[in-house]
Amino acid sequence: MSRKFLETESPGWVTDGLISEAQRQQLLARYPAEVPAVGLLPLLGSVLVGLSALSVVAANWQGLPAVLRLALLLGSLLGAYGAGTYFLRRGNADLGHGLIGLGLLVFGAAIILVSQLYQLVGYDVSGLLAWVVAGVALSYVYGSRLLVLLTVVIGAGVQTYCVQALGSFSYATAVLVAAGLGYYWWRRPEVVSSTVLSTGLLWQAGLLVLALHAKITWFFVPAMAIYAAGDWQARGNGARALQGPPLVAAYLFMFGLATFGETDAYADVLRPPLLPYLGALGAVFALSVAGKRALGRLNTLLDWLLLLPGFYLPGGLPLAVATLVVLYAHAGSVLARAHRNQDSDQLTVGAVLFVAATAVAYFKLTWAFLDKSLFFLLGGVLLLSLSWYLRRRNAQTLAAAPPAPPVATPDDAAPEPPASTHNS
Amino acid sequence: MADLLTWASDPARRRPLLRLLVAAQVLYVLGVAGAGYATTALGQHIVLATTPVDPRDLLYGDFVRLRYTISEAPLRQWHGEAPPKRRQGVFLLLAPGPDSLATAVGVYPNSPKAGPNQVVLRAWVTDVYRHSLALRFNLERYYVPEASGLRLEKAGRLHPLRVHVSIAPWGQARIARVEEVMVRK
Numbered sequence: 001m002s003r004k005f006l007e008t009e010s011p012g013w014v015t016d017g018l019i020s021e022a023q024r025q026q027l028l029a030r031y032p033a034e035v036p037a038v039g040l041l042p043l044l045g046s047v048l049v050g051l052s053a054l055s056v057v058a059a060n061w062q063g064l065p066a067v068l069r070l071a072l073l074l075g076s077l078l079g080a081y082g083a084g085t086y087f088l089r090r091g092n093a094d095l096g097h098g099l100i101g102l103g104l105l106v107f108g109a110a111i112i113l114v115s116q117l118y119q120l121v122g123y124d125v126s127g128l129l130a131w132v133v134a135g136v137a138l139s140y141v142y143g144s145r146l147l148v149l150l151t152v153v154i155g156a157g158v159q160t161y162c163v164q165a166l167g168s169f170s171y172a173t174a175v176l177v178a179a180g181l182g183y184y185w186w187r188r189p190e191v192v193s194s195t196v197l198s199t200g201l202l203w204q205a206g207l208l209v210l211a212l213h214a215k216i217t218w219f220f221v222p223a224m225a226i227y228a229a230g231d232w233q234a235r236g237n238g239a240r241a242l243q244g245p246p247l248v249a250a251y252l253f254m255f256g257l258a259t260f261g262e263t264d265a266y267a268d269v270l271r272p273p274l275l276p277y278l279g280a281l282g283a284v285f286a287l288s289v290a291g292k293r294a295l296g297r298l299n300t301l302l303d304w305l306l307l308l309p310g311f312y313l314p315g316g317l318p319l320a321v322a323t324l325v326v327l328y329a330h331a332g333s334v335l336a337r338a339h340r341n342q343d344s345d346q347l348t349v350g351a352v353l354f355v356a357a358t359a360v361a362y363f364k365l366t367w368a369f370l371d372k373s374l375f376f377l378l379g380g381v382l383l384l385s386l387s388w389y390l391r392r393r394n395a396q397t398l399a400a401a402p403p404a405p406p407v408a409t410p411d412d413a414a415p416e417p418p419a420s421t422h423n424s
Numbered sequence: 425m426a427d428l429l430t431w432a433s434d435p436a437r438r439r440p441l442l443r444l445l446v447a448a449q450v451l452y453v454l455g456v457a458g459a460g461y462a463t464t465a466l467g468q469h470i471v472l473a474t475t476p477v478d479p480r481d482l483l484y485g486d487f488v489r490l491r492y493t494i495s496e497a498p499l500r501q502w503h504g505e506a507p508p509k510r511r512q513g514v515f516l517l518l519a520p521g522p523d524s525l526a527t528a529v530g531v532y533p534n535s536p537k538a539g540p541n542q543v544v545l546r547a548w549v550t551d552v553y554r555h556s557l558a559l560r561f562n563l564e565r566y567y568v569p570e571a572s573g574l575r576l577e578k579a580g581r582l583h584p585l586r587v588h589v590s591i592a593p594w595g596q597a598r599i600a601r602v603e604e605v606m607v608r609k
Contacts, residue, residue: 070457074450081446085439103446110453116567118460119599130452134445140432141441187429 003031066117073110082108097144104150107134125170128158132173136180148193151181152200159204167213174204182229189238198245201226215272220307223249224284225253227303231291243303250306251330251353256313258323258360270311281307299340302333327357335390346392351390355383453505462590464600468543470518470526472563474585488566488602490587494518494528497557504533508549508557516545516559525586531557546595566602 010024019027057064059071064072080103089097112121115127135151155177162170181197205222212218227246233239285304292298303327313319331353338346362382392407432441473493494516502508508531515535519542521527526543530536538544551558566587588600 068455071454074453077453078446081442085442089571100442107449107453110449111456114453114456114460117461118457119565119567120456120460120596127456129447134449137432137441137445139439140429141445143429143433184429187427 003028003033006031026392029167035209065373069117070114073113077106077110078101090124093144096195097142097146100138100144101141101146104131104135104147104154107131107153125158125162125166125173128161129170129172129176132158132176136184137178139181139184143188145190145193148181148184149196150194152177155181156200156203159207163211165419167211174208175203177204185238185242189233189235189242191237191241194238194241198226198242202245217277217309217311218271220246220250220253221280221284223275224281224288224307228284228288228291229289231295234241234295236297247306248302250424254310254323254326254330255356255360258320258327258357258364260410276314280311299337302337302377305330305333314322324357324361324364327353331357334362338342339393346393347390351387351394354390355386358382358386370399434565455516459592460598463596463598464590467590467592467597470520470543470545470591471524471591472587472589473525474587490564490566490585490602492561492563492587493584494526495559497528497531497559499553499555501528501555502528502557502583503530503536506533508533508552510549510552512549512589514547515551516547516561518543531559535565543591544595545589545591545597561597563599564585565595566599 003247006027009029010019013019014021014024024358061069080099083101084099086096087099095121108128111127111131120127132151134157135147136156139147139151155173159170162168162173177197178201182413185194185197202223205219205226209216223246227243230243232240232306233242285307288304289298289301292301308322310319310322310326313322332351334346334353335350337348338344362378431437474490475493477494488547497516504514508514515532515537517529517532517538518526519529521538529542531547535544545561547559547561549557550560586603588603589597590600591597
């Protein structure tokens, strides 16, 4: 609740007799107005001065002697870290962490620029690996969300460079990010960091599949391994946040299969050898089920519906029908779970999934037979009635909820990505 | 040390740990620079010739892509018992040829003993053909000062470039400079 909201609304509360004037004053005193952001002006000023200095240096970079370049790089590295600790000591955590993050970025820039200066960047990735190590170490020391985010992005960037420019996957980078930040996540499963880490690891998994020229469906083995790790995490929020991105990926794939899969053209790039693929995915599935059972979360088991390897079916109608059934079953499972937990966000997610499945079904199964205007009419009516039914059901569920429902307010729910709100 | 994360994020340890980390980063950057400097100062010098390159292929942003005459070695120069494999690390024995350009003497799976005037260059097999080997040396990129890239590109299209390479005693190789060969009319 913001101070401004309190100031505008509280006189009304007094008139309505909700609170007394004295209580209003107490409330106002409890949430003091923030100190006006005068401190921001010198900061902005110094950023501008810094930018101008940066442009001067960048413009003359090639002309500077090597020693001066090195001194400039190391000077800004030390300056950023020094300023970061200074502001942390003064209690300005955001700025402090931001400056330490800047120091980390300068370190990477220094590695790259010095390597270029001495023509050492060829196919050598060990220099960039040091950058990832520094990021992981700083994340450990400061436990800052920003540093975790930076490290994940740096890891993904280094890996992208390796695969794109050097044509080889750097297992060391992947292991460093997965093990280093994975352990961090295991101890501190914050929602945002978990989602970021999960997305970064998915990116690297995608690059691995790309670098190995493997069938793209192999992607789901590492992706679901990340999901399975979430099943062993005791703290539910962090667990679901980590599981969100793999689930979104699996859903998008299944959705794509339902939409475009009826031509057999894609089938060849999707079908890995049956037994190794199912064996690997089965092992991950077993791990996931064991975790769910150990922590009493078997009600999320139906997430795995999205991983049914429907792409082994012959293209055409069987594949279309099978994927649609899976999409419906998955949407139904989300709706049922939300209904049981009386979770309004989940009901919304489930309804959207249901409507999406219906739209695909309608598009796939009737397009050929119907006149177009009739198609739009029937489709619109179908979607409207479905949304009406689901909204009614939604309302009934919430009306039946106990007086103090464990439902998040819209404010809390808004920033979370849809799939990470599959809270059980 | 029950929990690494708790141990590392203890406020009392923050400052010493950060100092350690920053010192390590500074030393690392200095190490990269030192290695680059020492390679030229202590290493052996060779001159390699490039083959003319497809101009579309040559300039990638701020670096030039180079291809050397020694990037392809005939298979009869291979001195290993097992046939070479892709991605295998190998050693190329070089000796100065005519015009002081280095030419390949042999390709070895293990570091060979270099005779007088001979130099060993680390290489990696990128492809094995029927009669030859394609090699790379991590010297295929030359970062050029902004304006001169175009000049090198034009030069590389018309005639070969001469690339001066330093090889450190510990095997690291780097490009010292690239020059155009004056065409004699």
